[in-house]
Amino acid sequence: MSGKTWTVPSHVFSRDFEGECVILDLVRGEYFGLNAVGTTVWHALSQGETLEGISERITKEYEVSEEVAREDAERVIAELEKCGLVATST
């Protein structure tokens, strides 16, 4: 995933509630809830961060090792890709 970034399709909309994000797929009519770490990943990824940048954010915000942060980021991104909520941009 190194150097790769992601985009959020125009039919996907999100809203934060007290630090947790709910994502809505407007075409399929489905919704997804993210926990705090997932929300951090979502915001970083929406802002064009690479996997390295996203992992760094998690490391700083949750005081976890780089390894754990990277695993968390990869897991969340894989799930978002699987659900069609993000697409690879480069």
Add this chain to the structure above:
Amino acid sequence: MRWLGELRTEGKLLFRIGREGDLLVAEWPGLATLKAARDGTAIRFEAEPGVSPIVSEKIRKGLAGALVRSIHGELGLHASAVANEEGAFAFLGPSGSGKSTTAAYLANEGDSFLADDIAWIRRVGVTWHVVPTEAHAFLDEASVHELRVAGDVSQDGKHRVAQGRAARHEMPLRVLFVLGFSDHHEPVARRLRPPEAMGYLIPQIVRFVLDEPAVFRGEFEKLGLMLENVPVVLFLRRKDWTTLPSLRAWIRAFSGEQT
């Protein structure tokens, strides 16, 4: 005719929504049809021949009315609702979770009745009001027996029970309760975090336009705004009549917190 969504119970089609050109169409098979132009004009509700006035009136005042209002951006939820001097309380939950019975019970205890199964929720500044839409509760045999009330029996076997204390004015919504059953002896009430609450509320939105992403987004944003001001509480109790008074106590407790 293009059908876009349907509701079935045990394989039986109960309701469906679709489009016929520019027309939005809702059909209760064998009972009634509602058609409206996409701009909310040319509204036409027709009950099938032989359908009892009780059933057609319930559909017209309940879901059909909410579908029409939804075209104009109004928020309707599949929920019952009552009001006391503190404001309105709405009750959501899957079919059979006791929405109608709960509202009828609370109305019997002195609250005003606002809605049996469709709550019209209107934004007024930063508050959200429940507008009275229905003056009858539709109860099953067991509920009628336990609540010691009487009413006409409609085609679907439900008893239509007039609510003497039907509300006449809209009331500010204080709490949305999500009803459910559990095996625990004591009822449990837990305030839901907004993302959790969204999961319960989104499927309960009354929607006539199913194929326009912008409309869905508008509904989602509206719910989001409402959750900034209205707490959602998951209330689980044993499937037992003796647990209903505890819900009343919780309502009192939550309404006290909100005021």
